[in-house]
Amino acid sequence: MQNKLPSHIEYVIIGGGIIGLSIAYHLTRLGHRDVLLLERDQLTCGTTWHAAGLVTQLRANENMAKLAQYSAELFRDLEQLTGQPTGFRQSGSITIAATNARIEELRRGSSMGRSFGLDVEMIDAAEAKRRVPLLDVSDVLGAAWIASDGMTNPIDTARAFAAGARQGGANILERTPVNRIMVDKGCLVGVETAEGLVRTEKAVICTGLWSRNVAADLNWTVPLYAAEHFYVVTEAVPGLPADLPTIRDMDAAVYAKPDAGKLLFGFFESRAKPWGMDGVPRNFSFESLPEDFDHIEPYLAAAIERIPILADVGLQLNFNGPESFTPDNRFLLGPAPDIAGLYVATGFNSCGIESSGGAGKVMAEWMSTGMPAGDYWEMDVRRAMPFQRNRRYLYDRTTEAVGNLWNLHWPHKSPKTARNVRVSPLHDRLSRAGANFGEVAGWERVQWFGEPGSQPVTHATFGKDEWFRQSGVEHAAARSDVALFDQTSFxxxxxxxxxxxxxxxxxxxxxxxxxxxxxxxxxxxxxxxxxxxxxxxxxxxxxxxxxxxxxxxxxxxxxxxxxxxxxxxxxxxxxxSSGYVTLSVMGPRSRELLSRISPADYSDDAFPFATAREIEIGYGLALAFRMTFVGELGWELHIPAEQALGIYDAIVAAGDDLNLRQAGYIALNTLRLEAGYRDWGSDVSDEDTPLESGLGFTVAWDKKSDFIGRAALENQRGQTPRRRVVQFAVPGNAPLMFGTEPVWRDGTLVGYLRSAGFGHTIGCGVGMGYLNAASGVSAQWLKDGEFEVEIGGFRHAAVASLRPFYDAGRTRVKGERLDLDSLVAPELRAWR
The missing domain is CATH 3.30.70.1400 (Aminomethyltransferase beta-barrel domains)
Known part of the structure; x- marks a missing residue:
C-alpha cells in the first residue's frame, strides 16, 4: 500500500460514496489528473449501496433542480462515456395529490419547474389511472407527471463514476481511511492515513453519515444527523409493467418503484428515528439496522390503500438503513469558512443519487476555480451556524426533518422541533403581544402578530387567511403611521x-x-x-x-x-452580534414617536438620511441609523442588549396614541417589494452583478482605490444588460405569489420571479425577478411587450417596470408626506 500512496497530490477526496466518486469523475473531466480518492473501506459501503435510486428532478429552487436535471442527462449517457452499465431508465414519475392543499402545491411546483426548463404536466385522476392502472384514484384530485424522471442502480452508477475517474487519471484507494486532516495557520496542508501523509492544498469531505464529526474535529460546523430509513420489497407481482413509473403519494408519505418484477416501497414518516447519538461506528459498512414493523405499519397500510394489489402480495425484504439529514433539508456544499482549501459535499437528505451528477460537477468546478459556477447559496455550508453541530439539537430536529421533505411546504413555514435556540431579549414581550415566530439561522423572528393571547401557528397558507390580514394591517401602519420591527437577528x-x-x-x-x-x-x-x-x-x-x-x-x-x-x-x-438588539421604528410618524422619548434632534438638517448618531432614548443609549428597508422615514436603533427591554417598553408606551403597530417580517417583505429594495439571497446573489440587479448607484466608479470585481463590471458598463432585475405587479384578483413564478413576454418564457408578495399599498401582487433578452432588457423592451406571470399553472396579465411601483422618487424616505395614492406608479393607477 505504501507505494500506492503519493506524497503530494493536487486534489484529495475523502469518501468513496457516489458523491465523492462523482467529484473525482468531474475533476478529471475538467482535465485534472492529480486526483486521489481515499475510501476507509470499500466503495459505496456507507449509504450509497442501499439507496433506492430514484431520479426525480422537481426541486425547491432552480439550482437544486439543475443538479438533478444534469444528473438525469448524465446518467442517460454515462454507460457510453465510461463503459460501465448503470441501470438507468427514464420511465417517468407520477406524484398524486389527495388534498386541496397538495394539489395547489403541485400546481405551483409545476409552474416553477417550467421556469427551470423542466417539462411538468398536470393531469387529472382519470389520466393518472390510465397511465398507472394499479393505482386507486378514488380520492385523487390530480397529479404531476414528469416523463424525464426515472431510476438508476446506485452501486452500478457509482462504479461508472469510478471507472470514468480512473480512465481520466484519478487514483482511487480503498481501505485507506483518513485519520486526520492537517491544518496550519488556517490553511489545509494535507491528510494523514495509516499508510502515510499526503500533502495537499485542496480536499473535500464526502463522508456522509460521518461528516459532522469529521468537521467538528476541526471546529467546523457541518450539521447533519443520521436517521433510520425504511423500505420494503415485495415478492414478485404478476403482470407488473416493466415500464412502471415511480409513484409518489406525498400525503401518505409513501413512494413506490419497480424492482426486478417486484415493488419497492419507501417511507418519509412524520416522526423519524434518529440513529447514532454517540456517533456512527467507524467500521460501519454494508450493514442494516434492526427491523421495526410497528413503526412503518401505518405507512404500509396507506400504501396498500393506494395500490390495492399489495394486499395479496407478500414481503420479501423489510430493510432499514441509515441516511443523513440536515436541519433545513438542504444540501451542504462548499468551502470551510476558516480553512482555506477544504471543502465539503454531504447532507443530501435521501436525494444523493439523483443529485450526484450535478453535485459532483458543481464541486469540481468550485474546487478548481475557487468559486461556484452559479448561485448555490441555498446549499452553501456557510449558511450553517456554529450551534448547529450540537448533537441534541440535531437529534431533535432529525425526528422532524425526514417527514419535512414531503410535508406540505407552506409559505413562511418553519420547523416545530429544536426551537428557541436564539431569541431576542424581547422574545417574551413579543410573544405576549401575539407574535407568530419563524426560524431563520436559529433565530426566533416574528413573522406576523395575531391578537394578544391568540394561539400561534408555524406557517402561513397559500390563501388570504389570518396571516394575510394581520400582516396587511402591519404593512398599512408603516405606510400611514408608525411600525416597530424587532430585527435583533442582524x-x-x-x-x-x-x-x-x-x-x-x-x-x-x-x-x-x-x-x-x-x-x-x-x-x-x-x-x-x-x-x-x-x-x-x-x-x-x-x-x-x-x-x-x-x-x-x-x-x-x-x-x-x-x-x-x-x-x-x-x-x-x-x-x-450578541451585544446588540436592533429595533426599527418606521413610518411617517417615526420622528414624532422618537422625539417623545429622546432629546435628540431628528430633523433632516440635524439627522439626514444615511447618518448615524449615538442618542439618548428612554433611560439608555443607542446607535441610531437613519436608514430604511421599507421605503419610509425611519430609524434603526442598535441598542446594547442589556438596555433593550427598557427602551422597547418606552417606545411601545409612547406610541399608543400614534397608532403604533408592532410588525413582523412578512410585512417587512411586502413593504420592501413595493419600494423595490433587493434582498440578498433572493433577488441578488454571487452570480448577479450590481448593474444586472439595478444597483448601479452602489458602484463608485470614481473612487481612488480599486475594488474586487471592478474589471468585470467595466465590461458591462454603459451596456444594456441582457439579463436584468425587473419589477412586476399583477393587478386583479390573482392568487397570491410567493416567488419562482414564471414570467412570459408575448407568449415566450423570459424568466421567473425571485421573490414576491402582496403589495397592500398598491393593491395587488408584486414581485421581482431577472428577465433575459438578447437585445437587452430596457425600458423600451418592456414597453413593447405584453407580460404575464404564471401562478399555479394559470397566466395572469402583469405590469413590468424597471422602477419601483411605490414612491419611485423616494420622497417618503426624505420625510415628505405625500398622499399614498399619488405615490403608486401611474401604470398601476390606470388598471384601477
Missing part, C-alpha cells in the same frame, strides 16, 4: 485598525471613505462582479467601522472579511 461585525479602511475599500464597490457617522450601503463583489454579499457599513471612528449584515450571511461575511484581511495589514475583525 449580525454586527466590528472592523478596526489602521488598515481597516484599505480592506473595506478593497471589498466594497461603493466608497466607504466617508466622515465618521456616515453610513454606506454597498455590495461586496467577487472577481466576476457577482455580489458575494450586500452590507451596511457605518464609520464609527477614524479606524473603526461597524458592518451590519443579515443573520444568514453572518458566517459567510465573516469568512469573506477574514480571507481578504490576510494581506490587508493591521486589521482586527470581531463578531459583536
Amino acid at each position: 449580525a454586527h461585525l466590528l472592523v478596526q485598525g489602521r488598515d481597516a479602511l484599505t480592506l473595506l475599500q478593497r471589498l466594497s464597490s461603493n466608497d466607504v471613505d466617508v466622515p465618521i457617522g456616515r453610513i454606506v450601503y454597498t455590495p461586496w463583489l467577487n472577481a466576476r462582479g457577482g455580489m458575494e454579499s450586500d452590507v451596511t457599513i457605518c464609520r464609527t471612528g477614524d479606524e473603526e467601522y461597524l458592518v451590519v449584515t443579515a443573520a444568514v450571511q453572518r458566517i459567510r461575511d465573516l469568512a469573506w472579511l477574514r480571507l481578504n484581511s490576510k494581506e490587508a495589514g493591521h486589521v482586527t475583525i470581531a463578531d459583536v
Whole structure:
C-alpha cells in the first residue's frame, strides 16, 4: 500500500460514496489528473449501496433542480462515456395529490419547474389511472407527471463514476481511511492515513453519515444527523409493467418503484428515528439496522390503500438503513469558512443519487476555480451556524426533518422541533403581544402578530387567511403611521485598525471613505462582479467601522472579511452580534414617536438620511441609523442588549396614541417589494452583478482605490444588460405569489420571479425577478411587450417596470408626506 500512496497530490477526496466518486469523475473531466480518492473501506459501503435510486428532478429552487436535471442527462449517457452499465431508465414519475392543499402545491411546483426548463404536466385522476392502472384514484384530485424522471442502480452508477475517474487519471484507494486532516495557520496542508501523509492544498469531505464529526474535529460546523430509513420489497407481482413509473403519494408519505418484477416501497414518516447519538461506528459498512414493523405499519397500510394489489402480495425484504439529514433539508456544499482549501459535499437528505451528477460537477468546478459556477447559496455550508453541530439539537430536529421533505411546504413555514435556540431579549414581550415566530439561522423572528393571547401557528397558507390580514394591517401602519420591527437577528461585525479602511475599500464597490457617522450601503463583489454579499457599513471612528449584515450571511461575511484581511495589514475583525438588539421604528410618524422619548434632534438638517448618531432614548443609549428597508422615514436603533427591554417598553408606551403597530417580517417583505429594495439571497446573489440587479448607484466608479470585481463590471458598463432585475405587479384578483413564478413576454418564457408578495399599498401582487433578452432588457423592451406571470399553472396579465411601483422618487424616505395614492406608479393607477 505504501507505494500506492503519493506524497503530494493536487486534489484529495475523502469518501468513496457516489458523491465523492462523482467529484473525482468531474475533476478529471475538467482535465485534472492529480486526483486521489481515499475510501476507509470499500466503495459505496456507507449509504450509497442501499439507496433506492430514484431520479426525480422537481426541486425547491432552480439550482437544486439543475443538479438533478444534469444528473438525469448524465446518467442517460454515462454507460457510453465510461463503459460501465448503470441501470438507468427514464420511465417517468407520477406524484398524486389527495388534498386541496397538495394539489395547489403541485400546481405551483409545476409552474416553477417550467421556469427551470423542466417539462411538468398536470393531469387529472382519470389520466393518472390510465397511465398507472394499479393505482386507486378514488380520492385523487390530480397529479404531476414528469416523463424525464426515472431510476438508476446506485452501486452500478457509482462504479461508472469510478471507472470514468480512473480512465481520466484519478487514483482511487480503498481501505485507506483518513485519520486526520492537517491544518496550519488556517490553511489545509494535507491528510494523514495509516499508510502515510499526503500533502495537499485542496480536499473535500464526502463522508456522509460521518461528516459532522469529521468537521467538528476541526471546529467546523457541518450539521447533519443520521436517521433510520425504511423500505420494503415485495415478492414478485404478476403482470407488473416493466415500464412502471415511480409513484409518489406525498400525503401518505409513501413512494413506490419497480424492482426486478417486484415493488419497492419507501417511507418519509412524520416522526423519524434518529440513529447514532454517540456517533456512527467507524467500521460501519454494508450493514442494516434492526427491523421495526410497528413503526412503518401505518405507512404500509396507506400504501396498500393506494395500490390495492399489495394486499395479496407478500414481503420479501423489510430493510432499514441509515441516511443523513440536515436541519433545513438542504444540501451542504462548499468551502470551510476558516480553512482555506477544504471543502465539503454531504447532507443530501435521501436525494444523493439523483443529485450526484450535478453535485459532483458543481464541486469540481468550485474546487478548481475557487468559486461556484452559479448561485448555490441555498446549499452553501456557510449558511450553517456554529450551534448547529450540537448533537441534541440535531437529534431533535432529525425526528422532524425526514417527514419535512414531503410535508406540505407552506409559505413562511418553519420547523416545530429544536426551537428557541436564539431569541431576542424581547422574545417574551413579543410573544405576549401575539407574535407568530419563524426560524431563520436559529433565530426566533416574528413573522406576523395575531391578537394578544391568540394561539400561534408555524406557517402561513397559500390563501388570504389570518396571516394575510394581520400582516396587511402591519404593512398599512408603516405606510400611514408608525411600525416597530424587532430585527435583533442582524449580525454586527466590528472592523478596526489602521488598515481597516484599505480592506473595506478593497471589498466594497461603493466608497466607504466617508466622515465618521456616515453610513454606506454597498455590495461586496467577487472577481466576476457577482455580489458575494450586500452590507451596511457605518464609520464609527477614524479606524473603526461597524458592518451590519443579515443573520444568514453572518458566517459567510465573516469568512469573506477574514480571507481578504490576510494581506490587508493591521486589521482586527470581531463578531459583536450578541451585544446588540436592533429595533426599527418606521413610518411617517417615526420622528414624532422618537422625539417623545429622546432629546435628540431628528430633523433632516440635524439627522439626514444615511447618518448615524449615538442618542439618548428612554433611560439608555443607542446607535441610531437613519436608514430604511421599507421605503419610509425611519430609524434603526442598535441598542446594547442589556438596555433593550427598557427602551422597547418606552417606545411601545409612547406610541399608543400614534397608532403604533408592532410588525413582523412578512410585512417587512411586502413593504420592501413595493419600494423595490433587493434582498440578498433572493433577488441578488454571487452570480448577479450590481448593474444586472439595478444597483448601479452602489458602484463608485470614481473612487481612488480599486475594488474586487471592478474589471468585470467595466465590461458591462454603459451596456444594456441582457439579463436584468425587473419589477412586476399583477393587478386583479390573482392568487397570491410567493416567488419562482414564471414570467412570459408575448407568449415566450423570459424568466421567473425571485421573490414576491402582496403589495397592500398598491393593491395587488408584486414581485421581482431577472428577465433575459438578447437585445437587452430596457425600458423600451418592456414597453413593447405584453407580460404575464404564471401562478399555479394559470397566466395572469402583469405590469413590468424597471422602477419601483411605490414612491419611485423616494420622497417618503426624505420625510415628505405625500398622499399614498399619488405615490403608486401611474401604470398601476390606470388598471384601477
